[in-house]
Amino acid sequence: MMKKSILLLLVFSMVLSAFLMGCSPKEEPTDTPPTDEPGDEPGDEVTGPPSEPMGQIIVGNTTEMSGDWVPYWQNIASEYDIYNFITDYPTVAMTFDGEYLINDTVVASHEVIENEDGSKTYEYTIKDGLVWDDGTPITAKDYVATVLLWSSNVVKEMGAGNTYGQRYVGYKAYGDGEAKEFEGVRLLDDMKFSVTIDAAYLPYYFELGLVSVSPTKISFWTDDTVEVLDDGNGAYFSDNFTKENFEENIDKARSAIPRPSCGPYVLKSFDESTKTAVLEVNDKYVGDHNGQKPLIKTVIYKLVNEETQMDELATGSVDLLLGMASGSEINAGLDLVESGGFNFTKYPRAGYGKLAFVGDFGPTQFVEVRQAIAHLLDRNEFARSFTEGFGSVVNGPYGEALWFYQETKAELNEKLNQYPYSLEKAIELLEEGGWVYDENGNEYESGIRYKKLDDGTLMPLVIQWSSSGNEVSELLTIQLVENPDLAAAGMKIEETVMDFPELVNYLQRNSIEDPKYGVPTYGMFNLASNFNPIYDQSNYYEPGHPWNTSYSTDEKLDELAKAIVLTDPEDREGFKQKFVDFIVRWNELLPELPLYSNIYHDFYNDKLVDYDMNALIRVSDALLYAYVTE
């Protein structure tokens, strides 16, 4: 009996193993059914862009998707990509260079009205013939619905961001649920609507960015009974639009598939098990601001992990990997390109890794100390080591991809202090800053420097550094903290490693979470910054503002930061000048020390052609102009 059992076990084991092996297809499994379209057959060489969308691209992404397809509750990068693939027809579009323009594909005509109270109205007439993917027409109501829905108190109470119309007249009353009508949004007729920017936000250099509205099919989020109305005092939803009535619908709609699309693609499916989203071309899409329609039939988003993503590309499991930043990844990708069959596009990151100083506490509140630290770190060497040669050093709060940086680069290079490595300069700065005492108040000779404060007490030049123990921290420890020149300058940095949420609590002085976080404890943090094309630094240097996490107290810097966007949109030269003035002041005060700015590399199968990417646009924009040859 037992013998039989053992034999059975062995047989079962062999059969199961054989079965698993047998499940391996001899050929690559077909992902899509074969089509009769030209160019789809193997061997059909396509020498230029195809006349019809064809083929598929599998995009590998390392950010896991949760299945929430709107960016009002979260900001997961891959889900935002999907959102952009299925959402388009904005009244204002952005070019690949990050500049804004009226979208002629969508807007038949527009009028800009300067109102007596200083506010500004943009009146749009939408083109006839725009439709959702199901063929229903897109009208002005759909545009108004976007502003009303995503500014409403209903979604706010559900935990979503309701800031869509925050710069428009009447936002506060509408967003807080105090007013039924949104005064600054008007439904003028079936194809005409307007939005009015509040005078408090004008002038604003990126004004066009404020009046960009895309459509929303409100019946998808609610039901057919909710109407967009306007009696002359502002647009509003019919009275049945309440949280009680539609909370469940809205929650379901966030992840529902199928869902309405007005973008180049339709979200066909999302597999929660494999975290894979499939997008199929929207054949009703009439094009972006250039009239460009998609040329790739299917786009698939597949979850990959950092350790094996290059293997996925090499084996054809994915066709495109985005934003490779680490040297080892890039080198592996370049090896793959060299071996043939693959290509890459590189572009500078619109941001940087940095040491963020605290400007109102401890030694780092003194500009000379911040500058001395800059001189005691060889940033070129640091950037080279960290990015393995695929990065650069910046000297101010900008990304190299931003057009206004590109156009002022020469001037900035001339005016900005590069803070070259120099122990002598660091000592000179510290002495100028009054760090000339020893612990007994005598003239400094060796050891830690001290500074006599206004109340007569001595402050040691010991900086508490909060780090999350990542690769940057490790390199900083070697190149800065353990640098003998740091001690020679009379300075000491003490690192405390903590997890990132705790670091953020200390950075934001989050005393609600724990009173200890409210007590300034650390003088520097290693973090990262990224910039978007609407370069608005208004809140980041305002003393007392919660976004001012560098705790800068310099009023001039705050004034210059605010002045940049307070520029007439037509005054391009004035904007650039203000940008330069701000950067120069920032570079002098050094509220942060930029450490490295990566050169991102996108690697892809060379069947992908005309793929042009930069740090300002989304992958949905880049793929719209690309095509595949297979």
Next chain:
Amino acid sequence: MARYIARRVVYMVFVFFILSIILYFLFNLIPGDPVAAQLQPLMDEMTAEEYEIRYNQLRSQMGLDDPLIVRYARWVTGMLSGDLGQSHRYRRPVADVIVTPLRNTIFINIFAVAIGLAITIPLGIFCAVKRNSILDKIVQVLTIIGHSLPHFIICLIAIYYFAVIKGWFPVSGMNTPNFEGTGWELFKDTMYHLTLPLMVMTAASLAGMTRYIRAAMSDALGMDYIKTARAKGLKEKVVIFSHAWRNALLPIVTLIINWFMSIFSGSLVVERVFNLHGMGKFFIDSLNNQDYNVSIAIQMFYIIIALVGNLVTDLSYGLVDPRVRIDS
């Protein structure tokens, strides 16, 4: 028997509650502010005043302003009625978001456990019977290597050889993206994708179990009753399987039951490297995302599995060895 089980169940309930208190308080000691984390994406769009209002509103909605003991009472009451709370990351009930990873893990582990047991039991018995033979020595060396190599190294070697060099299997995932076909074809596609992870899981688990079975069987084969059985002229196979194996089962049964219980717990390393949305990866992700309602729900689930596993193990002793009286 029934009294014994009832007593054990009462004990399990007691342990469950004690552990729930400890875990809940421990999770609340973890630094980090889930409200700030939730508002972080919206931060740039809000004014300072709006942020403060939203922050306080959300804190209150999440019940974080209440004393810890009140929060615990609310949580445990909810849990007992099946409400495991809301996932902050997925913004859906925890009970909903946990279904897919649990299903995936069970699906994968059923095969892993079945293959593992199907190989290790015969192999362990064989090695014990043919102790110190060449084959036994080879198996011992291989199992030592398998036992010593970290799982992620085995994963990466397997991916490199079988997926990158040979191209036999995909690097990761559970299905071909955008796969279209019948249910059977989909199942075959899933198994094709799971072959490599299953191979790794099996290889990684072979060592311990094989050696354990070999040791238990070796002990059993050295006992006097085996000599008696042989002296009685019983066939060697009867001696091995009827006499030695039954006695060797006693120390092994705990291990085998633990294996079965592990069907519910995911393998963090294998799931992460092969991008399988299972319980192990899901648990670590929930910790990284400060999604503590999910983390604590998974922990409590594992506690239940462990407690039930212990009970089943104890009960099984009585079945395997009639000398053990479980109600005494």
